[in-house]
Amino acid sequence: MKIAIIHDWLVTYAGAEKVLEQMLEVFPEADLYSVVDFIEENQRDFIKNKNVKTTFIQNLPFARKKYRSYLPLMPLAIEQLDLSNYEIIISSSHAVAKGVITGPDQLHISYVHSPIRYAWDLQHQYLRESNLTSGVKGLLAKYFLHKIRNWDYRTSNGVDIFMSNSSFISRRIWKVYRRESRVLYPPVDVSNFTMKSDKSDYYVTASRMVPYKKIDIIVEAFSKMPDKKLVVIGDGPDFNKIQRVAGQNVKLLGYQPFNVLKKHMQNAKAFVFAAEEDFGITPVEAQACGTPVIAYGKGGALETVNGLETFNQPTGLHFYSQTPEDIINAISKFEENQQLFKAENCRQNALRFSENHFKDEFKKVVETEYKKRNKKI
Known part of the structure; x- marks a missing residue:
């Protein structure tokens, strides 16, 4: 099998890149494509030090730091990748990767982290946070998002098999593409x-301090509970804003190396998570430490955290409004039921999301669909 893997952009090592890393573990001989590749030479182990084939955006002015500014050109760029020599195309997509052009005898499997969030149901939140709700810039942004929605829907027809990273994203795929997907x-x-x-x-x-992570409301909630202690790990543009609302019982550690994060996750009585994530890796990591999770009850956390209301062996509980008051109530409920949350149950739940499980299932899907396709041909 001659395989190409297409990733949106290679600029860091985060959640989507961890998925890509495991795809390359399954298919190490695959060729790798991306809109841009700015991974430093000493950090390329996760892509097996491959020579990545990129698009014309790679060479545009200021692309290293301003690659997102070229989003209007990315649909055109991704369509210029010549994949005609490959039997199997795998796209790892949260933006434009799934829009590559493929032929009728090629198998295109797209693992979707999400349809383009800021073009679909999160458009209005994106426009508000970017101060683009009015004015000429706002009008241009809305026009562009309209155009990219049309492109995104049209290119969904070029995908043979959709895979999604959660049932939440599976529902989003159905909503915007009217396509079934395998979770x-x-x-x-x-x-x-x-x-x-x-x-x-x-x-x-623990999180990067950006608005949608809602670290500010967690800190505000604990600042109203001076008898409870909170440790916050992470840095980002909202750090100073969060620092201003933090009470004396809240300790902001900023960015910390992995061993410090791990130690605090292991020792904490619970991990607090207030973001609406498509999946959310840190709640699973906390449970792997035997630590229960108090999570916002929307998105991936409903699938990764076994809530108090529905499970005999709960690994956490959910709150349903992103407000300090709801977090305060959730902490109170957690402490009233603390004896129900067992470290071994948390750990066992986390094992459902292991790397080996992902690799086995991903390989099975690709090979099964390839065999089906060859029989039809």
Whole structure:
């Protein structure tokens, strides 16, 4: 099988790149394509130090730092990739990768982290946070998002098999493309985390500090509960804003290396998570440490955290409004039922999302669909 894997852009090592890494573990001989590739030479292990084939955007002015500004050109760029020599095309897509052009005898499997969020149901949130709700720039942004929605829907017809990273995203795929998808949860390196049953008297949260992560409301909630301790790990543009609302019982550690994050996850009585994520890796990592999760009850957290209301062996609980008051109520409910949350149950739940499980299932889907396609041909 001659295989090409297409990823949106290679600029960092985050959730989508961890999925790509496991795809390359399954198919190490695959050729790799991307809109741009700005991964440093000493950080290329996760793509097996491959020579990535990129688009013309790679060479445009300021592309290294401003590649997102070229989003209007990305549909055109991704369509210029010549994949005609490959039997199997795998796209790892949260933006434009699934829009590559393929032929009728080629198998295109698209693993979708999400349809383009800021063009579909999160458009209005994106426009508000970018101050693009009015004016000439706002009008241009809305026009462009309209055009990219049309392109995104049209190119969904070029995909043979959709895979989604959660049932939540599967519903989003159906909503915007009217296509069924197979759910395969993204890989989490649970083997890197060890369970600890003895817990300390504090809560923890960890995230990049950007608006949609809602770290500010977690900090505000704990600042209203001076008898509860919270440790916050992470940095980002909202750090100073969050620091201003933090009470003395809230400790902001900023960015920390993995071993410090792991230690705090292992020792915390619970991990607090207030974002609406498509999947959300950190709640799974916390459970791998034997730590229960108090999570916003929307998106991927409904699938990764076994809630108090519906499971005999709960691994956490959900709150349903992104407000400090709801978090305060959730903390109170957690402490009233703390004896129900067992470290071993949390760990066992996290194992459902292991890297080995992802690789086995992904390989099975690709090989099965390839055999089906060859029989038809």
